[in-house]
Amino acid sequence: MSVGTTAAAGARLKKPSWKDPRLLIGILLVLASVAGVVALVGAADQTTEAYAAREPIAVGEKLTTDKLHRVKVRLGDVEEHYLTPETGVGGGLVAVQRIGKDQLLPRESLGQPDALDRKPVAVTVEESLPAQAVPGSRVDVWVALPDTRNGFGQPTLLLPGAEVAQLTQGSTALGSSRSTVVMVLVQDDQMPKLLGAQANKAKISVVWNPGGASR
Incomplete structure (x- = not known):
């Protein structure tokens, strides 16, 4: 092996110096990468x-x-x-x-x-309610007013798509049958009709509204 070849091999095997710019750049890149990962994990864990x-x-x-x-x-x-x-x-x-x-x-x-634009009103129904009629669901409230023959007239839709606020199981005065008290949310402009129907002993029925919207 010639002297020139030996010198060239020694130069290639020479350990890098701490002052080597390439080594410093590499260290800085590694540190920046670690800092970025730490910051990302810290941000993701902020609760x-x-x-x-x-x-x-x-x-x-x-x-x-x-x-x-x-x-x-x-x-x-x-x-x-x-x-x-x-x-x-x-x-x-x-x-x-x-x-x-x-x-x-x-x-x-x-x-x-x-700020309430709807107020809860208790409506007592005697018939069973569908399982879908739960707080947060929408129901149609139908009323049938008493007629002169000791019966009830044709039911009419009074509250379409009213939201159910709460359900409470109840009973009749004699405890012979179960009833359900449905708290429905009623707008102020609908309130007189509903309270009037209740005052006139109307038969009130509640029907689940799968569409969920008033008409």
């Missing part, structure tokens, strides 16, 4: 506390902290749209939309009582 409902909260029901529990969630940029322990529960708030069990509380679902 915040928010309020969720212990049990379903009906429209018009007053909001108190004993009806809520805290959950850890990742809300990110939408955190401001939900109720959190950090912002607290304002006094006098009621639900203006139904909130299901363990659901987060959107701020738009809460308001003052005077």
Whole structure:
């Protein structure tokens, strides 16, 4: 082997110096990559506390902290749209939309009582309700007014697509048969007709509305 060849091989085998720019650039790239992964994992793991409902909260029901529990969630940029322990529960708030069990509380679902555009009214029905008629579902309310023959006239649709706020099992005065008290949400302009029908001892029937919308 010639002297020139030996010198060239020695140059190739020479250990890189800490001052070698290529080595420094490589170290910087590795550090930047590690820092990026750490930041990404940290951002993905950022959670915040928010309020969720212990049990379903009906429209018009007053909001108190004993009806809520805290959950850890990742809300990110939408955190401001939900109720959190950090912002607290304002006094006098009621639900203006139904909130299901363990659901987060959107701020738009809460308001003052005077902001309610629908109010719950109790309607007692004697017939069995379909299984689909549950809180949050929509029903049609039909009424048949008493006639002069001690019977009832032709039923008419009074409340199309009314939302069910709550269901309570009841019984007749003698306890001989079961009845159901259906809390339906009624708009102010519909209220006189419903209250008038109840005052006139009308027969009221509730029918599940699968379309879910008023007409």
